[in-house]
Amino acid sequence: MDVSSLFSTLLSSSSITNVSKATGTEKGEVKDVLTAALPALLNGAKEQAEDKSTQAGFLEALASHAKDDTSSVSGFLKNVDLKDGAAIVKHLIGGSSSSTTKEIAKESGVSATKVTSILSAIAPLLMSLLGKESESSSTGGVDLLGSLVKNVDMGSVISGLLGGTSSKTTKKTTSSTSKTSSSSKLSKAASLLGGLLGKK
Numbered sequence: 082m083d084v085s086s087l088f089s090t091l092l093s094s095s096s097i098t099n100v101s102k103a104t105g106t107e108k109g110e111v112k113d114v115l116t117a118a119l120p121a122l123l124n125g126a127k128e129q130a131e132d133k134s135t136q137a138g139f140l141e142a143l144a145s146h147a148k149d150d151t152s153s154v155s156g157f158l159k160n161v162d163l164k165d166g167a168a169i170v171k172h173l174i175g176g177s178s179s180s181t182t183k184e185i186a187k188e189s190g191v192s193a194t195k196v197t198s199i200l201s202a203i204a205p206l207l208m209s210l211l212g213k214e215s216e217s218s219s220t221g222g223v224d225l226l227g228s229l230v231k232n233v234d235m236g237s238v239i240s241g242l243l244g245g246t247s248s249k250t251t252k253k254t255t256s257s258t259s260k261t262s263s264s265s266k267l268s269k270a271a272s273l274l275g276g277l278l279g280k281k
Contacts, residue, residue: 082214084233085242088119090154090210091203092242099158100202106195113189114199116243118174120235121181122200122207125173127226135172140215142169146205147212157206166201169208174200
């Protein structure tokens with residue numbers, strides 16, 4: 082598994098549709114939030130795995146989530162445990178009041194509360210996919226996560242998967258001259274993620 086295949090599953094139309102249903106948010110909001118947040122979530126997982134104070138607990142969580150049935154992504158997300166997801170998000174990037182969540186909310190144009198809700202729905206799937214890959218890998222969870230993100234421009238990977246655009250084609254304003262292009266938003270997102278992923 083590489084970052085592209087991982088993100089391809091998380092950003093699939095099935096994932097976006099079912100996260101939308103599970104959280105009561107618009108599909109466009111889900112897509113914009115995931116576009117901005119997935120690299121931060123993955124980097125958070127890497128840091129949890131490498132930090133000696135959190136490593137044992139995180140690897141145990143990966144092993145537990147590896148047992149989840151993800152043969153049907155839509156089926157998994159229809160029954161996703163949002164409470165468990167919220168706990169995962171808090172460990173990886175903090176709750177709705179964290180600076181990372183606020184930055185994602187600002188860039189996506191979606192409220193921090195909705196951001197947390199959307200990420201709470203996708204986080205268990207992320208952990209399950211990582212857990213299964215870790216279980217089948219000879220290198221283990223720590224090295225797996227390190228190799229996944231090493232020298233990878235995750236913003237570019239997402240841009241490629243989405244065809245270079247985000248679902249947010251315009252910014253809602255009263256003036257038709259205040260429209261913001263999707264390519265500009267994606268460029269800003271890549272810049273934001275560069276800053277987030279550089280933080281320790």
